[in-house]
Amino acid sequence: xxxxxxxxxxxxxxxxxxxxxxxxxxxxxxxxxxxxxxxxxxxxxxxxxxxxxxxxxxxxxxxxxxxxxxxxxxxxxxxxxxxxxxxxxxxxxxxxxxxxxxxxxxxxxxxxxxxxxxxxxxxxxxxxxxxxxxxxxxxxxxxxxxxxxxxxxxxxxxxxxxxxxxxxxxxxxxxxxxxxxxxxxxxxxxxxxxxxxxxxxxxxxxxxxxxxxxxxxxxxxxxxxxxxxxxxxxxxxxxxxxxxxxxxxxxxxxxxxxxxxxxxxxxxxxxxxxxxxxxxxxxxxxxxxxxxxxxxxxxxxxxxxxxxxxxxxxxxxxxxxxxxxxxxxxxxxxxxxxxxxxxxxxxxxxxxxxxxxxxxxxxxxxxxxxxxxxxxxxxxxxxxxxxxxxxxxxxxxxxxxxxxxxxxxxxxxxxxxxxxxxxxxxxxxxxxxxxxxxxxxxxxxxxxxxxxxxxxxxxxxxxxxxxxxxxxxxxxxxxxxxxxxxx
Numbered sequence: 001x002x003x004x005x006x007x008x009x010x011x012x013x014x015x016x017x018x019x020x021x022x023x024x025x026x027x028x029x030x031x032x033x034x035x036x037x038x039x040x041x042x043x044x045x046x047x048x049x050x051x052x053x054x055x056x057x058x059x060x061x062x063x064x065x066x067x068x069x070x071x072x073x074x075x076x077x078x079x080x081x082x083x084x085x086x087x088x089x090x091x092x093x094x095x096x097x098x099x100x101x102x103x104x105x106x107x108x109x110x111x112x113x114x115x116x117x118x119x120x121x122x123x124x125x126x127x128x129x130x131x132x133x134x135x136x137x138x139x140x141x142x143x144x145x146x147x148x149x150x151x152x153x154x155x156x157x158x159x160x161x162x163x164x165x166x167x168x169x170x171x172x173x174x175x176x177x178x179x180x181x182x183x184x185x186x187x188x189x190x191x192x193x194x195x196x197x198x199x200x201x202x203x204x205x206x207x208x209x210x211x212x213x214x215x216x217x218x219x220x221x222x223x224x225x226x227x228x229x230x231x232x233x234x235x236x237x238x239x240x241x242x243x244x245x246x247x248x249x250x251x252x253x254x255x256x257x258x259x260x261x262x263x264x265x266x267x268x269x270x271x272x273x274x275x276x277x278x279x280x281x282x283x284x285x286x287x288x289x290x291x292x293x294x295x296x297x298x299x300x301x302x303x304x305x306x307x308x309x310x311x312x313x314x315x316x317x318x319x320x321x322x323x324x325x326x327x328x329x330x331x332x333x334x335x336x337x338x339x340x341x342x343x344x345x346x347x348x349x350x351x352x353x354x355x356x357x358x359x360x361x362x363x364x365x366x367x368x369x370x371x372x373x374x375x376x377x378x379x380x381x382x383x384x385x386x387x388x389x390x391x392x393x394x395x396x397x398x399x400x401x402x403x404x405x406x407x408x409x410x411x412x413x414x415x416x417x418x419x420x421x422x423x424x425x426x427x428x429x430x431x432x433x434x435x436x437x438x439x440x441x442x443x444x445x446x447x448x449x450x451x452x453x454x455x456x457x458x459x460x461x462x463x464x465x466x467x468x469x470x471x472x473x474x475x476x477x478x479x480x481x482x483x484x485x486x487x
Contacts, residue, residue: 044128052077159347169341264390
């Protein structure tokens with residue numbers, strides 16, 4: 001995978017591969033520099049005694065160290081595990097306990113797990129950049145390359161194992177979604193620890209020899225258009241929430257911009273229309289998930305039908321499965337197990353892996369409807385999984401954290417549409433008396449990453465349950481929508 005991503009680096013070694021865009025200064029990395037740093041870091045990691053196949057936990061902020069560490073590990077057969085810097089000590093400790101990493105690469109101020117693995121701090125890691133370059137370790141494309149974590153339906157975050165071959169599936173996105181060329185300058189608004197940023201914002205542009213532009217950590221959304229103009233961005237990528245934030249301010253013309261890209265959650269039509277009106281450029285949306293990147297999208301050559309996700313990218317085997325497992329025009333969106341971008345499985349969870357497959361198909365848990373053009377319209381979730389700013393969040397994980405509060409008797413987490421374009425996680429709870437929202441928010445901040453924490457807290461006398469005592473989260477949502485005039 002790493003050799004594939006850097007294969008074009010030698011074509012123009014002085015060309016900018018990565019630029020970190022700050023308000024006052026820009027940090028540029030040429031293809032020659034970034035390649036030397038990745039391969040030198042790979043040598044340094046091997047010199048610490050790490051060997052191919054061992055897992056390395058990445059606890060890094062939104063700095064160049066993150067992609068360098070990610071690809072350095074992959075280059076020599078180590079298995080990097082990128083994680084969100086927002087995770088609490090308890091969350092990352094639980095993750096590390098199951099993962100058993102052999103080393104942790106950590107940035108200053110990032111929470112660390114209570115774990116025996118040695119920590120490589122950023123000063124030490126950056127000292128590796130000037131070491132002699134390691135040779136790429138080539139091998140079976142079906143072997144594990146990296147692990148990312150996503151919330152499972154059990155409420156416990158699951159490690160998703162991706163193979164080296166996953167980079168081949170990303171080639172389908174170059175034309176099937178991005179319209180990407182070697183001359184492009186792609187500005188991605190996400191953090192490095194998000195796979196959307198690592199893939200769309202870095203690995204894919206580098207694969208073609210294009211330039212990746214990443215705003216420095218903490219850049220306000222209203223500054224992004226100015227950065228695009230100043231650095232002549234041709235493609236902009238972000239989650240829908242970033243587009244919404246940007247549209248709160250007047251957007252001046254961006255002469256070089258051809259189009260935007262959106263993924264992570266459903267893009268509201270109102271946001272798409274407002275962006276096109278403000279900039280004169282379209283947004284091409286893609287649908288995917290941690291287990292299979294993106295595989296349905298619109299593109300400059302094949303725009304999505306109105307109200308649809310787009311069509312399966314060329315070469316991606318996608319079906320809609322009826323409850324009996326037959327192919328249909330309405331059913332659960334499924335990806336054939338032969339797809340190069342599909343995960344190898346969940347880490348140390350063979351039963352959960354098996355449960356996501358039906359015969360030859362991986363089941364996404366999302367319902368779609370195929371239009372006459374072949375485009376697919378999203379119809380909602382099979383289960384109750386929530387989406388918060390592009391991250392899938394299990395309600396069970398949120399409810400478990402809430403239940404630790406001594407005054408909470410029962411809890412239910414539900415995604416609620418507070419505006420036409422905005423959905424937030426809400427916590428319904430039962431208790432003897434109303435609990436102050438600030439108290440509940442502080443409690444959740446102790447036990448949950450910020451993106452998982454509820455934004456609304458609603459007390460109920462009782463939570464609805466079915467005949468089998470199953471919590472009826474959808475009934476709570478419907479009741480709330482009725483009471484608040486959302487239906």
